[in-house]
Amino acid sequence: EEDAPPARWELVFMSFVMIIMFAALITDRVAPDHVFVTALAFCMVTGVVDAKEGLKGFANEGVLTVMVRIIADAGILQIIDA
Numbered sequence: 001e002e003d004a005p006p007a008r009w010e011l012v013f014m015s016f017v018m019i020i021m022f023a024a025l026i027t028d029r030v031a032p033d034h035v036f037v038t039a040l041a042f043c044m045v046t047g048v049v050d051a052k053e054g055l056k057g058f059a060n061e062g063v064l065t066v067m068v069r070i071i072a073d074a075g076i077l078q079i080i081d082a
Contacts, residue, residue, distance in 0.1 A: 010048050017042060
């Protein structure tokens, strides 16, 4: 069974979210994790992404590896700066 193509408003909404997300990442005024979680929350609240799909990405082994690496790097930087 094939999924139906996304509605036009979903495409416009996601384009808007991506533009705002990239702008926030480029300006570096907000932490990247906050940008991504906020974007995901907006997508889940509006129903573009359901909760199961939205949280499924965090179970990916590659995502978990990157998250652990970022946490380890932050710890090392705190040790160096101390």
